[in-house]
Amino acid sequence: MAYFNFENKKIYYKIVGTGEPLLLLAGNTASSKMFGTLVSKYSKDYRLILIDFPGHGKSERVETFETDFWFYNSQVCYSLIETLNIEKISVVGTSGGALVGINLAMEHPDRIKYLFADSFEGEYPLQSYIGTLRADREKGKRKIFSAIFWFINHGLDWKHIVDLDTEMILRFYATGQSFFHRSISELIVPTLITGSRKDEFCNNLEDIYRELKKKNDRLEIILFDSGNHPAMISNRDLFYNLIRERVK
Numbered sequence: 001m002a003y004f005n006f007e008n009k010k011i012y013y014k015i016v017g018t019g020e021p022l023l024l025l026a027g028n029t030a031s032s033k034m035f036g037t038l039v040s041k042y043s044k045d046y047r048l049i050l051i052d053f054p055g056h057g058k059s060e061r062v063e064t065f066e067t068d069f070w071f072y073n074s075q076v077c078y079s080l081i082e083t084l085n086i087e088k089i090s091v092v093g094t095s096g097g098a099l100v101g102i103n104l105a106m107e108h109p110d111r112i113k114y115l116f117a118d119s120f121e122g123e124y125p126l127q128s129y130i131g132t133l134r135a136d137r138e139k140g141k142r143k144i145f146s147a148i149f150w151f152i153n154h155g156l157d158w159k160h161i162v163d164l165d166t167e168m169i170l171r172f173y174a175t176g177q178s179f180f181h182r183s184i185s186e187l188i189v190p191t192l193i194t195g196s197r198k199d200e201f202c203n204n205l206e207d208i209y210r211e212l213k214k215k216n217d218r219l220e221i222i223l224f225d226s227g228n229h230p231a232m233i234s235n236r237d238l239f240y241n242l243i244r245e246r247v248k
């Protein structure tokens with residue numbers, strides 16, 4: 001297993017395949033394990049780079065998650081890019097990983113070739129999501145599918161990791177801040193934004209993405225009629241074709 005150090009913590013990463021480098025960023029409460037069904041497919045065409053954020057998956061545990069979680073982890077990812085001495089890389093982020101990817105692309109546009117931002121809630125946390133977050137997470141712990149997903153991603157301490165994420169999101173929401181340190185209008189990296197019209201966590205992605213497009217006409221937006229959250233997995237073949245059309 002490969003690790004690099006960030007702020008005196010061991011951060012896990014994995015590289016599979018050869019070709020153009022492609023970094024995959026998982027959503028909140030997940031790790032690189034969420035991409036397990038995609039690795040063999042993606043690595044046939046790309047040098048696939050997977051990472052577990054601090055405190056997640058196989059990375060060293062932390063006492064709390066940084067309140068500015070998505071910006072902080074963009075710094076972690078940039079450190080990995082530097083460690084691997086990669087001049088230019090394409091990034092695929094889904095859900096919370098999309099927020100990390102957007103931060104990474106806005107802070108270091110010279111190092112990002114193409115950005116795919118999938119199934120995310122826009123510039124600010126959704127009040128509808130925040131209002132039931134704690135209760136929804138508790139319900140999730142009692143559901144077999146969710147429990148198995150979190151166990152696969154993190155191991156025996158998965159409940160603690162989910163709790164840390166819940167508390168972090170609530171703290172961040174209280175700040176009233178955007179997920180990003182810059183306006184979305186400053187995103188100059190070629191970017192495709194994707195999602196499903198049937199996303200169970202956000203049923204108005206089309207409206208959210210439309211508002212982003214108003215602020216930055218360079219953004220390309222594709223919404224799938226089928227599938228659920230996240231779209232890159234529920235529409236895996238269609239989504240992968242979009243990557244192959246843009247990263248060669």
